[in-house]
Amino acid sequence: MTISRTTEAEIFSATAAKLAEQGYDVIAEPTATLLPEALKAFRPDGIAIGKDPKLVIQIAGEGPQYSKRVADLQKALKDLTGWKLHLVVGTELAASEIPTADDASILLNINRARRLLEDEPEAALLIAWATLEAISRSRRPAEFARAQSPGRIIERLANEGVVTASEASSLRAMAVKRNAFIHGDLQQAINAEELARFLQIIGKLMNSQVLRTPPVSEAM
Incomplete structure (x- = not known):
C-alpha cells in the first residue's frame, strides 16, 4: 500500500x-x-x-x-x-526534510510560548511542541530531518538519558494533551504550571551536551 x-x-x-x-x-x-x-x-x-x-x-x-x-x-x-x-x-517520507532552525529562532519561540502561558495556554502548548522538535532537529539534523511524532521524540530522548524519567513522564502527559487538542478536543485543560514545567525542560535541552552527541551506534 x-x-x-x-x-x-x-x-x-x-x-x-x-x-x-x-x-x-x-x-x-x-x-x-x-x-x-x-x-x-x-x-x-x-x-x-x-x-x-x-x-x-x-x-x-x-x-x-x-x-x-x-x-x-x-x-x-x-x-x-x-x-x-x-x-x-x-513515497515522500524520505524526501520531506524540514529546514533546521537556528538558536535565535528557537529562543524567540520559547519566549513567545512563555508570554502566552496565562492567556493562551493552547497556543503556548503548540508553540512549545514545535520548539521541542526544532531543538531536536537542530542538534541531530540527520536523525530528525523529517517530521516527527511527539511520542517518537520523547522515547528517543528518554532512552538515551537526555531527559530524566520524571521529565519524560511530564512530556508524555503534554503529548497526550497536544494530540487531543489538535484532533478537535477543545475542552482539554492545559494549565500554566504544567506548561511552565514543559518550557523548563525545553530550556534544559537547549544547553544539553548529550543531545548534541549522536548515539555511538549512529556516530560510527
Missing part, C-alpha cells in the same frame, strides 16, 4: 480513517501497556484493535533504516497469534 503524502502524521491520519471505516479502533503511538510482550520494545506508529486480526501500523519510507525496522517487526510478529503487520509506505 503506497500513499504519496508529505508527512508521516498525514499518512497515519489517512490510514487511521480507512481502518476505522473497516471497524477498527485505532490508537496512535500506543504505550507499552497496550502492546503484547513481543512488541513492547518497538513502539510502533499505531495499533488497530477491536476486530481480528489486530494490526500493528508502521509507516515507512525508502531507505535501510525503514527496511531494518520492518524486518524486525515481521520477525517479532511471526510467532504472535492474532496480530498482523499493517505496513504503509509513504
Whole structure:
C-alpha cells in the first residue's frame, strides 16, 4: 500500500480513517501497556484493535533504516497469534526534510510560548511542541530531518538519558494533551504550571551536551 503524502502524521491520519471505516479502533503511538510482550520494545506508529486480526501500523519510507525496522517487526510478529503487520509506505517520507532552525529562532519561540502561558495556554502548548522538535532537529539534523511524532521524540530522548524519567513522564502527559487538542478536543485543560514545567525542560535541552552527541551506534 503506497500513499504519496508529505508527512508521516498525514499518512497515519489517512490510514487511521480507512481502518476505522473497516471497524477498527485505532490508537496512535500506543504505550507499552497496550502492546503484547513481543512488541513492547518497538513502539510502533499505531495499533488497530477491536476486530481480528489486530494490526500493528508502521509507516515507512525508502531507505535501510525503514527496511531494518520492518524486518524486525515481521520477525517479532511471526510467532504472535492474532496480530498482523499493517505496513504503509509513504513515497515522500524520505524526501520531506524540514529546514533546521537556528538558536535565535528557537529562543524567540520559547519566549513567545512563555508570554502566552496565562492567556493562551493552547497556543503556548503548540508553540512549545514545535520548539521541542526544532531543538531536536537542530542538534541531530540527520536523525530528525523529517517530521516527527511527539511520542517518537520523547522515547528517543528518554532512552538515551537526555531527559530524566520524571521529565519524560511530564512530556508524555503534554503529548497526550497536544494530540487531543489538535484532533478537535477543545475542552482539554492545559494549565500554566504544567506548561511552565514543559518550557523548563525545553530550556534544559537547549544547553544539553548529550543531545548534541549522536548515539555511538549512529556516530560510527
